[in-house]
Amino acid sequence: MTFRKTLKHWYSNNKRELPWRQTKDPYFIWLSEIILQQTQVKQGLPYYGKFVDEFPSVFHLAKAEESDVLKLWQGLGYYSRARNLHATAKYVVDELNGEFPNNYKGLLKLKGVGDYTASAIASICFNQASAVVDGNVYRVLSRYFGIDTPINSSKGAKEFKQLAQELIDTQDPATFNQAIMEFGATQCKPQNPDCAICPFNISCIAFNNNKVNELPVKLKALKVKKKYFNFLVLISSNQKTILEKREGQGIWQNLYQFPLIETDKNMSFETFKQFAETHDLIKNKTFDLSLYNQEVIVHKLSHQHLYTKFWIVTIDSPLKVGVPLSEIREFAVPVLIGNFIESFNFSSF
């Protein structure tokens, strides 16, 4: 049996029922694909439901404020996806009359849509035979064909894309693309794939050479940087605090946080107190300082570890500007901040 046929047969017997498999509407397929970039189905599923409910069409999404889109995206990570999602919705409505491009080349022009996502939408919605190559496809192909080219190299990207393109079922590219990803996600898993019951185990090169655990090959990443984050949680006599929008480059763009003092090493109570006395928001005011978390909180991102302290600064005077403590949950914040807000008892002030 051919690779194509075996795969198709496996898929018809093993595919999961997922909400975005009930439609070929490019809006819903696009939405699901953006959510699922570098995100497991289990994690993305509830977000897909929230977005479909809140924004049932591209017109609804285009009309929204970016802050509301980010709030709904809160916790999912890679927030540029949310910003690009919103920008693309506006573009599709304003420039394309609400109609998504109906081919790979046109889709590729959309912000946040790269080779993978353009291929996924083109095949699923428009029956175009453009092969998807995601993490699942790299794993399946590298094992089945015994290819040890690093998947995160430009050579590897080209090689695997070409191979997938040769294999794709041109009569039913939508099913082929989804099947190979589903197979990688639930059967040909990164760890402990159940090769004993795999329909490909007779011809799989990795299995027959006992190299399943060595493939795919991936060049190792650089080591993570350490950063020391000190958040200034101000609480005024009129129950307000300060939240700032993160602007410019870097993580968490356009999300909110407490005023941040970043240092190159751990900050002691005394050092922070001296610092606070000269801080624009506090100086010349009577304040009381306490450290919320006695143990430093380590928040781990892909390329950084954030060693975090939340400093509670209560001041006797009222604050004119700022956010009422009762409204603090309306802002889109990173998980690090969100966890603090959920655990800190603001209502006691």
Next chain:
DNA sequence: AACTCGGGGTA
């Protein structure tokens, strides 16, 4: 080609 961008899950 190298870097950056999150957060959750698994072994």
Next chain:
DNA sequence: TACCCAGAGTT
């Protein structure tokens, strides 16, 4: 710990 996830954009 280390690695992975229905990758994309920037430099």
